[in-house]
Amino acid sequence: MARVSRVRWVAVGAVALLWVLSNGSAPEARAQEAGFTTEGLASWWDGHHVDLPRPPLITHAEVDTRLQRVAASDPGFFTLATLGASNEGRAIRHLAFGRGPFHVLMWSQMHGDEPTATRALFDLIAFFHMRRDEPAVARMLDALTIHMVPMLNPDGAERFQRRNLQGIDINRDALMLQTPEGRLLKDLRDQLNPRLGFNLHNQGWRTSVAGTGQPASISLLAVSFDEARSDNPGRLLAKKVAGVMRDSIEPLAAGRIGKYDDEFEPRAFGDNITKWGTPVVLVETGPWPGPDHDTHLVRLNFVLLVSALDALATGRAEAASPDRYESLPFNGSSVLYQLIRRATVVMGNGVAPFRADIGITGTRTVRPVEGQRTIVIVKRIDEWGDLSTFGGLEEIDGSDLWATPIWSPALKIGDVVTLPDFASRTAATIGPAQPANLVLLKPVGNDRFRVDRLIMAEEIVR
Ligand SMILES: [Zn+2]
Incomplete structure (x- = not known):
């Protein structure tokens, strides 16, 4: 090994010498x-x-x-x-x-x-x-x-x-x-x-x-x-x-x-x-x-x-x-498309509300929408819990928000609602590895909430 590397060094030296001779100066100059x-x-x-x-x-x-x-x-x-x-x-x-x-x-x-x-x-x-x-x-x-x-x-x-x-x-x-x-x-x-x-x-x-x-x-x-x-x-x-x-x-x-x-x-x-x-x-x-x-x-x-x-x-x-x-x-691999920090989560499966950071990934797809080639970002809840070591392309302060499944297609931003009895429903739950369909709600007192934001699993880029 030693001899091989010495031979190589001699060769490198000779090339360097030729370089200097042919150019008159080092490349830096x-x-x-x-x-x-x-x-x-x-x-x-x-x-x-x-x-x-x-x-x-x-x-x-x-x-x-x-x-x-x-x-x-x-x-x-x-x-x-x-x-x-x-x-x-x-x-x-x-x-x-x-x-x-x-x-x-x-x-x-x-x-x-x-x-x-x-x-x-x-x-x-x-x-x-x-x-x-x-x-x-x-x-x-x-x-x-x-x-x-x-x-x-x-x-x-x-x-x-x-x-x-x-x-x-x-x-x-x-x-x-x-x-x-x-x-x-x-x-x-x-x-x-x-x-x-x-x-x-x-x-x-x-x-x-x-x-x-x-x-x-x-x-x-x-x-x-x-x-x-x-x-x-x-x-x-x-x-x-x-x-x-x-x-x-x-x-x-x-x-x-x-x-x-x-x-x-x-x-x-x-x-x-x-x-x-x-x-x-x-x-x-x-x-x-x-x-x-x-x-x-x-x-x-x-x-x-x-x-x-x-x-x-x-x-x-x-x-x-x-x-x-x-x-x-x-x-x-620590960037999420959307990161909702410290929201109160209601999974919709009967588990009591708890605090979690919600990490949502986004993947770009292209598909026809109304006959036009359109960019659609497909979103998934990737992980939740303590995501304090992650960052988000968009970060949402969830400390004053509840995150729940979208229990009705009629929900609109600004609506004032009470939470449904999720335990009696089986269709709507949220959790890791699921499509990111969720609603963010702001408590306004007396067990009532105002719809703050709807997050949909498919986002059309216009
Ligand atoms: Zn590639």
Whole structure:
């Protein structure tokens, strides 16, 4: 072992010496100033982002029409190629621009229900094209060639489901290659042999920053290529780039950035693409509090991707420390969609009222409502009791409220009611693992209550 590692050190030393001889200086000295600030990118996004539906509602037809329009608008700038088709015959396209020797490959929506970055890629396309003559953007276009596959799993996206039409998780098909989508991604990687890959996903809305009740709005991972989670120059670059990305969004999402589990997954694309020679940064977009979450999350994706590309073009990525990535806290699982703190609970099954925090999870689905593709958040009571170590995307102070089953569909906010005899009913109960249908009541004296809020298990996002 000792001899092997000494030989390796000699080799590393020789490479470092060659580097210094050929460049005349250490890479740190070559880094140029950043072209963009977080504030500058965020405000450009606010003023210029592309007009697209909320990410879950973006269809393949929309993506395809836009890509063709973009490519036709400036054929000298953009190259659009068709890689192939999904099982249902939807075209999977590859857009490229830039003239630099350093090729990067970004792919989004390998999981059909993970759409945030797809929208951000269109903002990136608009940014590069609109500002192509500005020195800082031209510097990126001179240094880099940027390749994008904006929707790798269009059949899954159509159904807003993780898997493809075969029911296969494409991200576990890197070795068997039984999915057309997976084969197309591998072929493209092999053809381009890019120097860096960006694997763009969404993570569940339960995901927190470990040790806090804060949502992990963005989690980053410099993907491992072996069980030992070793470093090589490629993974080290991925770590540095992930650190740059962290710093770029820290002012917008302080305390809401996590590190994704870095365990090697032998079947996954990120891990194998790294192994095949293209280091990969995984970006997982998580939850954000409030109804306007998509705005914040798409903007974060835009800022961190442009910042990464800028840092690659200026040499700041190579010169960065991996510590900014390494020091990120790992992901946890302590964020709830709604958290009602210290309510008085009436289960509806005869158990005497007791105090509990009520934790409700929310999962985004897309389904037709009145003939329209609509986002519906499906909510479930996940846990209750002492949830003091959890956080909520929405927190409701329940200390002055009673939580009971919805015993009548006629209940309306503001109604003054008395509680029914739940013991005589069997239909309405609430509890963990049940759909989150409950009413919050405020006591107004004489055993009477005012209806304060109705929480329904299916919430339509308008
Ligand atoms: Zn995913």
